[in-house]
Amino acid sequence: MNVLGIESSCDETAASVITDGKILSDVISSQINVHKVYGGVVPELASRKHILNIGTVIKTALKEAELSLDEIHAVASTSGPGLLGSLVVGLQAAKSIALVKRLPFYAVNHLKGHILAARIKDNNESNIPEFPYMALLASGGHTGIYHVKDIDNIKCLGQTRDDAAGEAYDKVSKLLGLGYPGGPIIDKMASIPGDSIKFPQAFRQKRSYEFSFSGVKTAVAQYISKQNSINNEQAHAIAKGFQQSVVDILVRKVVLAAREKQVKNVVLAGGVAANSALRKHALEICIENDLLLFAPPKNRCTDNASMIAFAGYLALQKSMTSPLDTAPRSNWPL
Template sequence: MLCLGIETSCDETSLALVRDNILVDQVTFSQVDIHSVFGGVVPEMASREHLNRVGVLYNELLDRTRTDPQEIQAIAVTRGPGLLGCLLVGLGFAKGLCLALDIPLVGVNHLHAHLMAPGLEGKIKFPALGLLVSGGHTSIYLINSPLDFQLLGKTLDDAAGEAFDKAAKTLNIPYPGGAHIDRFAGFAEPDQKMFPRPYLDNTNLDFSFSGIKTAVVYHVRDNPRLVLADPEMVDQDFIPPPELATVCASFNWAVAGALKVKLARALARYKVQSVVLAGGVAANTMIRKTLTDLVREQGLEMVMPSLSLCTDNAAMVAWHGSLLIRNGYFHPLDLEAIPRGRKIPMDYHRVN
C-alpha cells in the first residue's frame, strides 16, 4: 500500500510517501530560520507558512518520486497534538486530496507516530516502554502493539525540550537552543551539584522541568557574565567560554538524570522486551548515551530512530497511518484537529 503522510503540527511542513514498510521519499520545509528571530515559534506565522508550502511540497514529492496521484491509496495526517492553526492546514489539505482521489483518511496521534518511527528502520519488540522527549511533551508509555498505547506518565508543566529552549534563551543562546546546549556541553564535564535533577522526590512516572528552568534563571542572575553578548556569533564553529560550557554540561546532566530515574522506575514495574526513545530531544547526545547505558544494563534492547526521524517528519506519520489503515482503522472527513492540551480520542472507524 502506498500511503501519503502529512505533518504540519508545529514549524515543519513535511510530506512523505511510504510503501508498505519502506520510505519512498520525503520532503520537508523547516521554519527554524523564520522563527529564530523571535526566539520561538509564532503560531500565526507558522500557519501561514504551512499554507504557502504544503501544495508546493506535494507537487515536489510527486515529481521526485514520479508518482501519479492516482497511485496513492491512503492518506495519513497529523491530527494532534500541536498548534491548532497549523494542524488545520494539514488536515484541510489531506481532506481535499481524499475527497478528490476517493481514498481513505486516517488521523494520526503525533506522539504515537514519534514512538513508532524506529519501525521504519528496524523491528520494535513488544511489549515495549516508550519514552517520548520533545519540545512540548515528555511522556512514558507502555506499548503493547503499534495500536495499543498506555500512558504511564507525562509532563506536568514544562517538557524537557521547552526547558532546554528557555535555558538557552536565558543565556542568550540563539533558537533552537537545545541543539546548541548539547554541542556546548561537549566542551566540559558536568558539575553534578550545579542544578538539581528535577521532580524526583516522589514515586510516580510524571515529569516536571519548570524547577530546573528556574534554577538556571537564578544561576544566570548571580553570574551575569555567562550571558552571551551577541548570539549571532554562534555557529557550528563557535567554541563556548569554559564557564558557559560547564553550565550547559551540568544542565544536560540534570535533565538526562531525571529521565534516567523515571525510566528506571518504569522498567522496575513493567516487564518489556525493549525501550523506544523518540522525539526531538532524543537527538541529545547525553540523553541518548545515559538512557542507552541504563537499558543495556537491564539486558534489554534500546530502539532509537535515526537523527533525521527524531524531529517532526511526515515519514513517521505515513508509517503509523499505514499500520492503522492496514488494520482497518480510518476516519471520516469530519475528522477534527486536536490542539495541545486536549486528549486525543480513539475515535477511529473500523472496517472488519
C-alpha cells in the same frame, strides 16, 4: 500500499510517501529561520508559512518517491495535538486529496507518530522493537512515559506537570543568549569536555513517572541572574549541568517503568531523543539493566511526515479509517 503522510502540527511543513511501510520520500520544510528571531514559534507566522509551503512540499514528496498522485492508495495526516492554525493546513490538504481522489484517510495523533517511528524499517537488516515496549517521548511540547502494547494499545504512565524537556532546552538556550531551537545547540556545547554546574532534578526519588522541568529552568535563570556576566566557559558549564540533570531523570524514569512493568524493550522518541548524551546514557543504563534500547535515526526523532505516513499505514492495514469531517485537535492525549 502507497501512503502519503502530511505533518504540520508546529513549525515544520512535511510530507512523505511510504510503500508497505518503507520510506520512499521524506520532505521537510523547516520554519526555523522565521521563528528564531523571536526565540520560539510564533503561531500566526507558522500557519501562514504552512499555507505557502504545503503544496510544494507534497509535490516534492511525490516527485522524490517517483509516484504520481494517482498511484497513492491512502492519505494520512497529523490532526493533533499541536497549534490549531498549523494543524488545519496539513489536515485540510490531506482531506482534500482524499476527497478528490476517493482515497481512504486516517487522522494520526502526532504523539503516536513519534512513538511508533522506531518501528520503521530502513533496510532489511533494520532492528526494530517488538511490542510491548516502554517509550520515552520527549519533545518541545510533550514529555511522558508510554507503555506500548500495540498500535492501538498505548498507555501513558506519567508525563510532565509543567514544561516539556525540549521546551526547557529552548528556554535555557534563550537564557544563555543562544539560538533557537536550543536542544541541538546545548547538545553540542555540553559535549565539549569541561566543568559542569549541578542543577536540581524534580521527582528524583519519587516512584512515579511524572516529570517537572520548570524547576531546573528556574535554577538556571537564578544562577545566571547572580553573575555579573556569563563568559564562554560558564555558559558551557551551565549547558553541561542542565543537560546532565535532564538526561539523567529522563533515562531514570523510563528504565524504572520498563523494570516495574517487566518490559524488555525501551524506545526513545521525539525531538529530544536526537540528543547525543541522552542516547549514550540511555544505552549504558539499558545495558546495565539487561534492557534493549531502540531509537530512530536523529532526523526521525524531530518532527517529520514519514512517522505520520507510517502510523497511518499501520492503522489502515487494520482497516481503521477516519471520517473526512475530522477536525484538528490542539489537545489530544493518547
